[in-house]
Amino acid sequence: MKVDSQRIILETLDSFQTSAEQLEKFKQINSYIDVELYKNLHKDFLVPTDIKIDIKNFIEEVQRYTDNFQQWGTQHVDIPRFGLALVNQDGILKDNDPINGSLHEWNKIYPHNPIIETDCQNPTEVMLMNSLKPIRVFDNHWCRSNILKWHKGAHFKPHIDTVLPSPWLRFWATTDADNFCIRYDCGDGRLQEFKNLETGRLYLIDTSLVHDALSYSDNNYQLFLSVLPSSINILKEHLCLV
DSSP states (O other): OOOHHHHHHHHHHHHSSSSHHHHHHHOOOOOBBBBHHHHHHSSSSEEEEEOOOOOHHHHHHHHHGGGGGGGGGSSSSOOOOEEEEEEEEESOTTTOOTTTSSSHHHHHHHHSSSGGGGGEEEEEEGGGGGGGGGGGTTTTTTEEEEEEEEEETOEEEEEESSSBBBBBEEEEESSOOOEEEEEEEEESSSSOOOOOOTTTEEEOHHHHHOOEEEESSSSSSEEEEEEGGEEEEEEEHHHHHO
């Protein structure tokens, strides 16, 4: 399969630049990861860290928040995708939280009330789950983060989550790597599957590349985490670079 990566990138940029409010929000960002540093950190689409989640413990604990998961966004509601806020605008779990959905989608619909990752820096109570202690090395550096719950057939269409230079970094993990496919543009528009995923392992993910994802199983949870540039030194301590 080939994708038009340039079109996807331009459409994403447009979704954040259609109003004066959106442009002003990006002007207010005072810290970016420059292109050279970003590329040095992202030696591959997914770079493993030494951070692992105890999946059995996580799945047991997250059940207490079953009723807090919300349908992911307002489009494609036939797709069984659900989100739970880990870090949002006010640290409060609430109905219709806009971060439980695509912010690209939100900003197209509400260009005069835009939201970007750096607007969300307050952890919710979900972050206090014992199973999430390993990721809390990034406390005080968080921005918009979620737990996703996907059932069989749930997917993201080809998209990007940032452009370079980037105001944030993204991490990703899954609770069922054997039943998950994540692909990325390897340079010519062809989407290549990333092999040898490890369940529970936290990866630094290059979301400036066009990518998509698909779950082959029910109740496949993902950590969908973002951190600010101020986390760089902590990140370097935990990357498994070869």
